[in-house]
Amino acid sequence: MTNDTVALDDSVHLTESELLELEAVLTGGIHLKKTAESAKETVIRVENLSAYFGHKQVLQNLQLEIKDQEITALIGPSGCGKTTFLRTLNRMSHTVPGFRHEGVVSVLGRDVSEVRDVESFRRAVGMLFQRPNPFPMSIIDNLTLALKLFGVSKKERIEIAKDKLNEVGLYEDLKDRLHQSPFALSGGQQQRLCLARALAVQPKVLLLDEPASALDPKSTKLLEDLFVRLAEHMTIVIVTHNLAQAKRIAKRTAFMEAGEIVEFELTDKLFYHPQDPRTRVYVEEQIG
Amino acid sequence: MLNARIRSRIFQVAAGIAAVSPLLVLLFVAGVLVMDAWPAFKFQGFSFFTGITWNMGNMYASNPIVHNGVEGAPGATFGILPFIVGTIGSSLIAMMIAVPISLLSAFALVYKIPPRYARWISSAVELLAGIPSVVFGLWGMVVLAPIVANQIGPWLTHFGKVLPFLAGPVGSGFGLLTSGIVLAVMVIPIITATSRDLIAQVPKLPIEGAQALGMTTFESIRHITFPMVRRGVIGAIILGWGRALGETMAVLMVSGNATNYLPTNLYSPISTMASTVAALLDGALTDFSKLSIHALALIAVTLLVITMITNLLARLLVQLGRRDVGTEA
């Protein structure tokens, strides 16, 4: 949490992000934003990132800075490399045989190519996948397994599990069936369970790989609200096909095409005043 | 239309016959065996399973003896405890070696080894499964037995103070341990290939989820993949175990074919039920009383029953195992 609150008047105190949202909606005012922005930490820094699967280049010379307490969206046509990029940020791409990258990818101050202790690194960088992926065990075990492996005491990890279920709004629904299989839950509930599971290990960054693509609009809305709330105290990067979703929740958006970042801007600016003709074409096509 | 209906009918009947045929064959084989074995059981009673002396009797004597209404060669007595112990002992040793190796290599083939190497290794494993058992037997006899006698055995005897069963003498290299190793080599391809296919079918997503949570490969296999394939893997293990229990030729060549005594340590010569039936059948044919043939049939029935028991036992373990997946709190 940051103390960068700005007093608009004596009675109302807004957090920085709320303020920025408000400000962006109202005026798009350059002034305040700049002040606030310079105070934010850069959590993810990408310089000259190129990546390959075998001989095939999938990312070209990416350049990007992602700041704390923001939601950053990655959009672009299928196969543009946005998911690969996302998965490079927590070294999941590196588990694919034949993957390699050049350039600097620094996450939370650590260069991913020099990370030795992948496990503790990934604990700090949580991830949510395209489709819900509960583990084949009870709901409560889904939440506590990782904690158990990291040596958290039983009392404590059950406390955390309940806390996180509460945070994602599932506790009331599930408190009587914590020992049942998660596969009976709805898709939306499963995905929120996975989110709670990711949050249980206290990550500082959250990577979302089209997290709502398999969900109905109501569940999607619930998730999006959660993301916005979570962004108050963490960094979120979301890959999405859904431009409306990016517009709804992302502070900034990067448009990628053919392994390149074409444009990286404040979301509204990218959608309403795209600088690059390629962005314009894509946005117009998608919105119709 | 009618045509199609008739065809569908024919298909149904054919499928029905095909579906029940394994059961019928099993019943038929079991029935014939039991009938063939009955006189031996009548002759010997339950001491057939607890006796350690196997004697088909003096077949060159001219006066058959009669016991419990069954005619046999003079001196005939049939005790198969050493064969039962040898069969179960050698197959258990085989499983103790084969199961960890097979599962490790199956997981490695799916998760750790790059696909283009994994493909080669997989084909090699499948090829290994197709090698006739005499080849394994010959290898066990010529190559492995001397190694067991001169290297592995003497090394294992160091643990004899902790586990008296491992203490010497090591002997000739023909015996329980060598049989177990040969059987292990024979069942590893079966368990590996089957488990690998199962593991490859496990959805990748939960495993990625586990890895993204900061779990190691081993942890995610242990907690995510393994529970999902446990039933199938145990099935694969049963398959391998069945093979080990019933293997004949390779064991015949390396077991030392102990007669009339029980193994005293890991290196003792043994005999198994299957190899005994194979080895003694020819001689039993010259028994004028035919009792020896019935006794061999009774060994076969016993082997069938033991195979069925181990199968059921393993299935029971699966059931218990599933309940054991328990939850916290």
Place this chain on the structure above:
Amino acid sequence: MNNFKKVSLMTISTLIGASALGASVSIVPAFAKSHVAHRSASVVKLQETGSTLLFPLFQLWVPAYKKVAPSVQITPSGTGSGTGIQQASDGTVQIGASDAYMSAAQLQTTPGILNIPLAISAQQVMYHIPGVSKKVHLKLTGNILAQIYTGKIRYWNDPQIAKLNKGVKLPHNAIVPIHRQDASGDTFLFTQFLTDTNANWSQTVQYGTSVSWPSVPGALGAQGNQGVVQTAVNTPNSVAYVGISWLDQGLQHGLGEAMLQNKAGKFLLPNNNTIKSAAGAMIGKTPKDERISLIYAPGKNSYPIINYEYAIVNQKQANPATANAVKKLLDWAISPSGGNKAVFMQKVHFLPLPASIQPLSKAQINKIHG
């Protein structure tokens, strides 16, 4: 496995032997005769199965006999003496082969079965004792061997063995007796020898193609002569009985060959002279049905373990043509100018049937009818 191995070995040697012997002489006649065979309408098919010790000999005989009787097709196979007896009795095959004659009780259950000697074979005792020179032939008696196989003599330096082998440094190592696990004519011969030389053995274990071996810790069973040789080679301090046709194999692999004490008290190795002498001593005792043990023959120069190799044949064959073919084949097989020729006998280390036995076998062969 051993059958398979033997078969393949013998097939190869047969092929080599046949080409070396016959190729240069008989290419054209063989061609001409096969033409004749094709024209003749009635081809008689004979099946032979049984003893794996006799099987190599049949393998040698088949190509040779084809030249004698082109219209007869012989299919030999090595399955074991028990199978040979069984299948000859029930008519599955025309000729069964066995190293052991059938018991009286068994003959009663299968009347009309003939036991016809085709040749004479022998058996030697071999050992693998570290530190004992291969040039030394250890002296052993049936009595000592019986005590070894019952576990009464446990070490090589046992006083009884040492007494017979002064000057040989015997180790204090536990003896590993090796026996045939499968039913075998070799077991039959060996256990007869022990029965004749050890009173305890003659009352307990007795003899047969498959006996209940006394429990001796570490004692090993092996499959076939090949398996016995291999096991003895692998196992220091072992002792084993091996069919004569596997003698060379055993010696090549460094096994020792024992001199056995005969009835007259002399220690002998098996060779043409000692086998012939033993056979000569037993010929007079051979009964009409020729079922007799040749073990422990009298005579100073008689090797103690020799035997007849038998063809097991049902007197009543399926039809006259088959009966005729079987008779002709057996006549040829025991003839000194036919199957008993030195060329065949030497390859398998057998001895031809002595001339005085020929009439007995002939008489039995003549009983075969259709």
